[in-house]
Amino acid sequence: MSEQQSDQEAILKVNNIEVVYNHVVLVLKGLSLRVPKGQIVSLLGSNGAGKSTTLKAISGLLPLEDGEITDGWIEFAGEQLRQELPNVLVRKGIFQVMEGRRIFEDLTVEENLACGAYTRRDRSGVKADLDKCFAYFPVLKTRLGRLAGYLSGGEQQMLAISRALLARPKLMMLDEPSLGLAPLLVEEIFAIIQEINQKEGTSILLVEQNAQMALSVSSYGYIMENGRVVLDGPVERLLADQDVQEFYLGLGQSGGRKSYREVKHYKRRKRWLS
Amino acid sequence: MDILLQLIVSGIAVGGVYALIALGFVLIYKATSIINFATGEFMMIGAYFFYTFMVMAGLPPIPSFLLVMFCSALLGLFVERAILRHMLGQPTISIVMVTIGLSSILMGLAEMIWSTDFKSFPALFPRAPVIIGDIIVRSNLFWGFVVAMLAVIVFALLFKYAKVGVAMRATAGDQMAAFSMGINVRSMFTVAWSMGAIAAALGGVIIGNIGGIQPTLGSIGLKIFPVVILGGLDSIAGAVVGGFIVGLVENIAGGYLDPYVGGGVKDLAPFVVLVLILFIKPYGLFGKQDIERL
Incomplete structure (x- = not known):
């Protein structure tokens, strides 16, 4: 640490x-x-x-x-x-x-949202948070009655995050x-x-x-x-770190991409060191 | 033509009661994926609870009815907490065996407590048959149907709109995700068993009121298997439609064919239709593709 x-x-x-x-x-x-x-x-x-x-x-x-x-x-x-x-x-x-x-x-989008707020007792607070969700993700408001399984992947992720928001x-x-x-x-x-x-x-x-x-x-x-x-x-230090640049951000030293063999070698070395 | 109409009407009336009992099965299956072979015995015990409160304790019908619901809920809770919770994660066949064992235990207990004698309730409804147009329906059957439908509607509304109903459906859809919402999935199982036991018990009271009660009353519970398999094990709407189909089929087939073969068609016909439908739709009429078959 x-x-x-x-x-x-x-x-x-x-x-x-x-x-x-x-x-x-x-x-x-x-x-x-x-x-x-x-x-x-x-x-x-x-x-x-x-x-x-x-x-x-x-x-x-x-x-x-x-x-x-x-x-x-x-x-x-x-x-x-x-x-x-x-x-x-x-x-x-x-x-x-x-x-x-x-x-x-x-379940419908609305019911999914209700599940997010399942643990909460304050109705007015939930209502306010629901409005916040619609402010972040306006598209959800137009989908309330629809079965969540029919949403697109992006809308589903928005729904998943909204459920989390509603749990406050x-x-x-x-x-x-x-x-x-x-x-x-x-x-x-x-x-x-x-x-x-x-x-x-x-x-x-x-x-x-x-x-x-x-x-x-x-x-x-x-x-x-x-x-x-x-x-x-x-983050600033990680972004400046050479290993991170090479193996997590995909920026090679010479600008080119690294081969899989080198990555494997690196990982093996890291494991030895750790 | 009159006979057909008559058969259809009584078929629908009986079907409504089957629907209620099947609902008791589906509620449990949907939430916990457990096939409850003791549904019929829950029904029978419910009828005996009613007998105890109304005949033995002398309470009026409505308090007796409410007490039946309360005691059945406790029975469901006890069964889930004491027995099935410990079976979580065990193979399906073991759990099925446990519910079969449970059905025998409940039947044995009923014999010990209430004896094997045939018993009946005092008249709950006006005795005069209900006449709709040209059709005559026995009053117990008519009112039984009304009560069963009311119960089905209440359960359906609860499942659709109440917070606990939504949580139960979420649990049925994805247990891990339901847990991650903070829903206590295990208590949802308990609620499902309690609600299932209540639905079955109400069906038991209605059937007991029509034909009297005995510890073997639970064998009627076998009829819910054609009902739920027709409708799909996990579908509430399916349970209702399946209930009506089975009620209609057994009444119409029984009414027309019994005179030629000397009886028994009533019990046979639903299972014949069941096999035929499963040939065409292996997951039932309303079932989801991925559910297990019995």
């Missing part, structure tokens, strides 16, 4: 957690990260690095997939979590937008919001993520394959390999 970061108050602290699936498969091998209050933090890394597992460990979805935190601890808003399930954690203010949007296809979380975790979306739409979605962070003050933990996009909205970034954080730092 870097010293620049530790002076800000953290909404989320993950300290050296180990996660095991099905009692045998070790997926996270001592992972630590922190999300400062009111900021956007990115968690980057290749497929299978353990990014989604990290989010699920925080949001409480992990036990539902037969995963378990076997070591380390997670602290949220100053309180240590004890592997509660999401029905408790969402009420505490942690909300995960799952990978692949996971909207309820057989303190920490919103987004798992690959750019997945399967056209580049222009990805930009729009990220602009809104940034807007939500600024206007609502929601802290955001962002998991992405699209490193460039993710870093452009974040203040701090972590890079994961094989169940561990291999590199972290403020």
